[in-house]
Amino acid sequence: MPIPASSGWFDDLESGSREGSVIPRQSGSHVHRSLLAGLAALALLVVGLVGVFIYAGMKQDEKATMRERLALLASLQAHEALIQQAMATADEERQVLRALASGDLSQLDERFGRRLNEGFGFEFVYIVDAKGDVLYSSERGKAGERKAYGWIRPAIGRLLAEGRAGHAGLIASREGAGIMVVRPFTQQVEDIKAPQPLVAVTVDLLDDTLLQSLAAPAHLQDIQLRTGRGASNHPDKVGTSVPNLYDGTEAELAWRGSQPGRNLFRNALPALAVITTLLSVTFLVMMFRALRVAAALAESEAQARASASRDYLTGLYNRGYFIEALDSAFAGLAPDGRLVLLFIDLDDFKMINDTAGHGAGDVLLKAVGSRIATVIGDRGVAGRFGGDEFVAFFPASDASEIDLLLTRLQAELRPPVPDGAGEIRVAASIGVAEAPQDAISASDLMRRADIALYRAKDTGGNTLCRFETQLESERNARREIEGALGGALERGELVIAYQPQVDVASGRVVGFETLLRWDHPRLGRLLPAQFIAMAEEMHIIAGLDLYGMRRACTEAAALRGMSISVNVAPATMKAPTFAAEVAAILADTRFDPAMLEIEVPESIVLNTSDELSRTFAALRELGVGVALDDYGTGYASLHHVSRFPISRIKIDRSFMVKACTDPDVAAVVEHKLKLARSLRINVTAEGVETREQLRFLREIGMPTAQGYLFAPPLPIAAAIDMLRRQDEAQQVPARGGAQG
Structure with missing residues (x-):
């Protein structure tokens, strides 16, 4: 049975609009009064039209100013990111700290200061200790110069005192202004006696050239940096405040605003006068006709609106009417009020339809709609957008009121729904967004509630998730990666990294695992975890895999007989x-x-298809080996492994993390090694990062291992150089023995 309409404020609004739209038939003096009222309304309309036009122009100016502010801040953040990337490029941390410890300032200046100054044009470069004392300085390309550090040090001291090393932002004082990036070193060197950790500081002087380059993407004119209250109050000037790292106050970047709304109003004023005249004449003509048909039209429209506003199955408001209600509630939101929007989606609803039938699905939808309407009540509006998508909004005065209603909603949805043949379990994901803290418009509020719902479903469903700014950033980043992934191959952005596989007993490199990397033009280097799952969802993973195999086989010819795994x-x-x-x-x-x-992942051996068995057989005929990656994390046992021609299993790094501290995990690793040997399958331990783990592997007789203890994934040139140095290290003892 459809849910009856609520008797709240929204239904009062609806019924009032229906009754008020009925215009009775008029004659004689009533008609004259109506005409006078119409003329008065026309005058108000003209005034209102002008007012709306002015208001729209002001809003347009506000939006233009907001766009300019956001564009300028984005440009400023982009420049900070550029400095960060430049420091990451120049900051070869181990070599820099080694040169600093040894007192080789010429090498330090060559590797660090001059590279940032001459290569990127950053005027001031320093390395300071944890107290802010300078250990190395380079100002305008002059090593050892410290003239500018006096006005920079207060900002560095504040950041270090507040524990905000690794910060970036604007620094401005009477002595100068610039964009400063503070980057802590991750390593500590015992030979350096200064308080650690050490911090690298780079300042790009904020001169007119840099100001103009920051303003260029936003097309800003006459941009200035203001640090005091005595600046000009020109009516065309607008600005945005940015934190000043120098003293914790705020500085202002000001520019001449574009003001498109004001210009548009000036240009459109003559046309507005003509339109007003035409509108007046047309209004008088149409008024007489409107009086004759208004009553019938209003009545039929009210009836159509009443029938068109409801969802046929649940009796809740449908999509169009709900959005209108949300717009109206948003427009009437008090300055200190809150408006909470819920997106509710049933988990596994398609499976219920497929297994229990559409009748059971309809019963579930009606029950859920009734429960949502019961919780929301007269205070707000509940609706259904279609399928298993429900929505609701309600006003609230404080956070405790919101929490109480959300808790009640989850409890109300939890009980199963009887359908005559049994019970249907109810599991729902809920996304929550709140105005004004999450959005300044109804459309933004809906979009952000949808983002919160997406996160709730992405974390497994049957839960509630509130919107956070981080969620939108993650979705935008994901969309950017998805949009660029399809063309990454054609643009040549995919590269191969090589991680050495080492003989545990001798420490010699015996092979390499090849790993795909994506050098994104804006986001930098992306690891497989950031794009492989997307490639699988987009059904382009095969192209990436085969490209990686072909490139690895081509490049590995330079690795002199080393085996590679892809x-x-x-x-x-x-x-x-x-x-x-x-x-x-x-x-x-x-x-x-x-x-x-x-x-391949170990889960593949759970597949018993004839097609996969033929693929394994064909690879064996070619002489190609097959290794099971991350072994031990899934449900595959060595019984499953024995059914396929597997050449190697790779013990997952999660076992290595615990093997030296948990005897049970160590026993599991040793047991897997023994079983693999009994099946004549090679074994490699992944994720070896400590000497203790290596000693454990030697004790149990693990043949090969890989991990950051030996080397991270390397470019092909570095892998070749590693093999060269390994050969040279073996030749030196051999020559020494021959001489003796």
Whole structure:
């Protein structure tokens, strides 16, 4: 049964509009009074039109100013990010600290100060200790110069005292102004006696050239930096405040505003006069006709609106009417009021429809709609957008009132719904956004409630998530990555990194795992965890995998007989043509199949399809090995492994983290090694990061390992250099023995 309409303020508004729209038939003096009222209304309309036009122009100016402010702040943040990236490029931390510790200031200046000054044009570069005392300085390319540090030091001292090392922002005083980035070193060096951690400081002087470059993306004119109250109050000047790291106050960046609304009003004033005249004449003509048809039209419109505003199944308001109600409530929100919007989505509703039938699905929708309407009551509005998407909003006076209603809603939705044949479990994800703290318009409020709902479903569903600014940033970043991922191959942005695999007993490099990296033009280097799952969702993972394999086989020819392992997604390997594509890559690159190993997640061995078995057999005929990655984290056992020609299992790094402290985990690792040996399967331990872990692996006889203890993933040139140095290190003892 549809839910009856509530008797709250929103229904009063609706019924009032229906009754007020009925115009009775008039004659004689009533008609004259109506005409006079119409003329008065026309005059008000003209005044209102002019007022609206002026107001719209003012709003347009406000929006233009807001866009200019946001664009300028974005430009400022982009420049801070540029300095951060430049420091990350110049900051070869180990070499810089080594040069500082040894007192080799010429090498330090070459590697750090001059690179930032001459390479990027940053005027002031310092390295200071934890108390703010200078250990190294370079001002305008002059090493050892410290003339400007006097007006910079108060800001550094404040940041260090407040524990905000790693901060960036504007610094301005009477002596000068600039954009400062403070970057702490992550390592500590015992040879350096100064208080640590040490901090690298870079300041880009905020001169007219830099001001203009910051203003250029926003198309701002006459930009100035103001640090006092005595600046000009020109009516065309607008500005935005930014924190001043110098003394904790605020500085102002001011510029001449574009004011498109004011200019538009000046240009449109003649046209507005003509339109007003035409409107007056048209109004008088149409008024007589409107009086004759208004009554019938108002009545039919009220009836149509009443029937069109409700959802046919649940009796809640439908999408169009709900949005109108939300707009109205948002417009009438008091300055100290709160408006809470809920997006409610049922989890696994499609599965309920598919398994229990659409009738059961309708019963569930009606019950959920009734429960939501009961909780919201007369205080707000509940609606259904279609399918299993429910919405509601309500005003609130404080946070405790909001928490109480949300708790009650979750409790109300929790009980199962009887459907005649049994019970249907109710699981709902809820996204919550609140005005004015989360949004300044109804459309923004809806978008941010949807973002919160997306996070609630993404974390497993059957939960409530409130909107946070971080959620929108994450979604925007995800959309940016998704939008650029499809063309990353064509643009040549994907590269291969090589992580050494080491013989545990001797410490020699015996192979490399190849790892895909994406050099995004704006976001920098992205790791597989940031884009591989998206590639699988977009069904382009096979192209990335095969590209990575082809490039690795091409580059690995320079690794002099080293084996390589290439990661492949399950969807790629399950393709019927996978084995043929691997054979084509080997033929084109002339890479030795015996030196190639394909890494797949351990879950793939749970697949018992004939197609996958044929793929494994074809790879074995080619001479290509198959390794199970992250072994031990899923449900695959060595019983599953034995059904396929697996050449290697890789013990997941999560076991290495606990192996030296948890005897049970250590026993599991040793047991897996023994079972693998009994099946004549090679074993590699992943994620080895400490000497203690390496000693444990040697004690149990682990053959190979990889991890940051040996080396991080390297560019091909660095991998080649590692092998060269390894060969040279072995040749030196050999020559010494021959001489003796």
